[in-house]
Amino acid sequence: MNVSEQILQILKDIGVKQIWGVTGDALNTFTDAIRADDAMRWLAVRHEENGAFAACAEAQMTDNLAVCAGTVGPGTLHLINGLYNAKKERVPVLAISGQVAQVNLGTNYFQEVGLTKIFDDVCAYQAVIRSAEEAPRIVLRAIQIALERRAVVRVEIPVDIASQKASGSHYKHPVFRGNATLVPSEADINQIARVLNDSENVTILAGAGCKKAREEVLALSEMLKAPIVHTLRSSDIIHNDDKNVVGLTGLIGNPSGYHAVMKADVLLMLGTDFPYSNFLPENATVIQVDKRVENIGNRIKVDIGLQGNCLATLQKLNQKIVPKENSEFLDGLVSNFQKWKKQKAESxxxxxxxxxxxxxxxxxxxxxxxxxxxxxxxxxxxxxxxxxxxxxxxxxxxxxxxxxxxxxxxxxxxxxxxxxxxxxxxxxxxxxxxxxxxxxxxxxxxxxxxxxxxxxxxxxxxxxxxxxxxxxxxxxxxxxxxxxxxxxxxxxxxxxxxxxxxxxxxxxxxxxxxxxxxxxxxxxxxxxxxxxxxxxxxxxxxxxxxxxxxxxxxxxxxxxxxxxxxxxxxxxxxxxxxxxxx
Incomplete structure (x- = not known):
């Protein structure tokens, strides 16, 4: 078994079945290993960027690592835009880069590019395999970081290393996947509950972080008589025909979605880093829940920030909400949304x-x-x-x-x-x-x-x-x-x-x-x-x-x-x- 075959085996062990890319001389050993393996297929795209975009979508659908590849400098550079998309969508993608032989590194060799500097912003982790022995350790580390952080990682393999006899088996271990849930404190939940219970006009802005909390969002909306505005990215989580949904805000939004956000006394942002600050209110009390603390207050001044998983947060929060009776704010927006949908249907x-x-x-x-x-x-x-x-x-x-x-x-x-x-x-x-x-x-x-x-x-x-x-x-x-x-x-x-x-x-x-x-x-x-x-x-x-x-x-x-x-x-x-x- 050579290094390329060893890497393929590690990928197969975690359920990877295909690799998107354009081959070349620095990847020949790798593609030869795939040719001889019925359990793995090479998907030969005509442009590496398309392969990286496809890998991003594959990762989103499977919730598992997806892999794309490019050879030496020019081929790997073509991956970068698709990998940026994977980074921004927060999905696990591994990019495999073929590289010139080690003896030629640093000599301005044909097609040699300093890839580490170029990919530094897009990758949560990247490493150059310098020996056969360290190959399994580096690949496993890259995989675990990609899966745990839902991030892009890159592994670079010089052509002379790729064909060497596999080594370093003592580094091989199962890939561990974290199952921890970020649960907010009782004090934080109580603080939010008090504000929501004491407020009249509450609007929920639901983002992609609500993926596993759909029913909890709908239930909270019903108790608070709160209109739900969703982002485009979360429109397959919260649907336009769901009860209390009033559409989108932003550049491609609709009037009821816009007014629900801008006229709210309290805006509850759930799992969203909605980027358009000019479509967020200046005077409302803003509560933001996000498991990524760096997102809290990123777009608007936040009065109460809570770091937590949306599902875990709402499971605790909903128990403390006192159902409201007055639905005037909600009813007006829902009525306007229905009129807007009728107008769109007619047009x-x-x-x-x-x-x-x-x-x-x-x-x-x-x-x-x-x-x-x-x-x-x-x-x-x-x-x-x-x-x-x-x-x-x-x-x-x-x-x-x-x-x-x-x-x-x-x-x-x-x-x-x-x-x-x-x-x-x-x-x-x-x-x-x-x-x-x-x-x-x-x-x-x-x-x-x-x-x-x-x-x-x-x-x-x-x-x-x-x-x-x-x-x-x-x-x-x-x-x-x-x-x-x-x-x-x-x-x-x-x-x-x-x-x-x-x-x-x-x-x-x-x-x-x-x-x-x-x-x-x-x-x-x-x-x-x-x-x-x-x-x-x-x-x-x-x-x-x-x-x-x-x-x-x-x-x-x-x-x-x-x-x-x-x-x-x-x-x-x-x-x-x-x-x-x-």
Whole structure:
């Protein structure tokens, strides 16, 4: 057994079954060891970043270590963006880096890169294996840190070490996983209970830390008559059709979610490091519960901070809450949320068949047709708006994305990561044309492994969310920077050996979704949509309104001067505006 085979055995012992990567000379011994092992497979992506994004999603779905790999300097550098996503999502991922032979280290050798400095910020632990004897000790240490801290770790293997005879078996031991629960003190629980019992208008802001405390959150809300606002990342934990839920706040939120947070006397933040301070109240009493003490007070002045696991905290807290009778604050917000949902349903009706199509039509139809245990991945940008406003994640549906790192091009590779470990589950990637264009080379990887990922590409030939940001800042639409020249993504699917459909008419939307669901192979829906569709945040500041007004004046003047791109942009926006006003 050589060092590479020994490392594979350690990984298999903890349940790892696959490694994402692009091979190269420094990984040849490693991939040869995988070739000879039926219990492990090498998933050969076309770009390492996509492999790292996929590994991140795999770790999220399995709650176990996922592994990706890159060879020497350039290959490993390609991993870094996907690994940052894993770091921000707090999932355990091991990156294996091939390296030049030890004799060449420090000589500016071909493809040599000082990887330790570069990866220092993204990794909770990294080490270079300097001898066969220390290999098992380093790998086991990396695995335990990744699992215990839910973090990214990296192990670097010089090519000459990888092929040496295995040694250091005396360092091998079972991987230990901590099962401790952080339980707050009785005094802390009593303090929070007193404030909640003595307050009138309480709002709960529930984040991803409530994953195992869903029923406790709903029960607390009912006792306090408190509206629940959730984050996008927690929308598959707390659902929009749950009792007392009033939606999201933030840039892609809705008015009832925004007002529930801003008008509360007491804001109870549970398991969330919600980043947008301008969507948090200035005068409310703020209570924050988080097992990561560094998150407490990170975004807003906190009056009471409690370090603890959300489930353990609520199990104790709920016993001390005196049920309230007055539900006026809650009832008004719930009523407004229902009106907002009705308006969104009307705006996404297939009867609104103006062309180019309104993007929300696709998401509303997908919400009706997708299975109740479907997994959805979403990219940043406008696609996230339509998911937030028109997708209900009740039942066993799941939603994954780059919610903390905010990277483009995560949606499709994350869907591959999910499908690779859930081959029978329905998996949808909801992506923009800009994001899919960055990672579509690995669609042929999806085809190769016959993962039946269904991809909905919002094709408006534009970086739509960036356009919104640009106009809010007062700039005229810059077509040379925002415009995209796209292929027919459905024809691209066919070139890769599978199927797809281009949709330009509302009457074809449901049929396209049904075709994708029925297909046992990867499938692309090329959704041609209106680039002028505008979705405003639940609250617009005077500065934002002024900036948007300036941008429109500039665009009108440029249009009058003969700029056809500006004229077309304004016409698309007018179509979308009158549709939204119906």
């Amino acid at each position: 996404s009706s297939l009867e609104n068949d103006e062309e180019p199509l309104h993007p929300q039509l696709f998401m509303s139809a997908l919400n009706r047709k997708a299975s109740q245990d479907a997994c959805f991945t979403v990219d940043v940008g406008e696609s996230a708006i339509w998911v937030a406003h028109h997708l209900t994640l009740s039942g066993n549906r799941r939603l994954l994305g780059s919610f903390n790192h905010g990277s483009m091009a995560v949606g499709f590779p994350a869907a591959m990561g999910i499908q690779s470990v859930n081959p029978e589950r329905q998996v949808w990637a909801i992506v923009g044309d800009g994001a899919f264009g960055m990672c579509m080379n690995d669609f042929i990887t999806d085809v190769r492994y016959n993962w039946p990922v269904k991809i909905l590409v919002y094709n408006n030939s534009q970086l739509g969310f960036v356009k919104i940001e640009m106009e809010e800042a007062g700039y005229a639409m810059a077509d040379e920077a925002l415009g995209l020249q796209n292929p027919n993504f459905a024809e691209y699917a066919k070139l890769c050996g599978v199927d797809g459909i281009r949709v330009e008419h509302a009457s074809d939307i449901e049929r396209a979704i049904e075709m994708a669901i029925a297909s046992p192979k990867p499938f692309i829906i090329n959704a041609v949509t209106n680039p002028g569709e505008l979705s405003l945040p639940p609250h617009i500041t005077l500065q934002e309104a002024w900036g948007f007004g300036k941008s429109k004046v500039k665009e009108i003047l440029l249009s009058v001067e003969g700029d056809k791109n500006q004229k077309n942009n304004l016409m698309d926006e007018i179509k979308a505006f009158f549709h939204g006003s119906k």
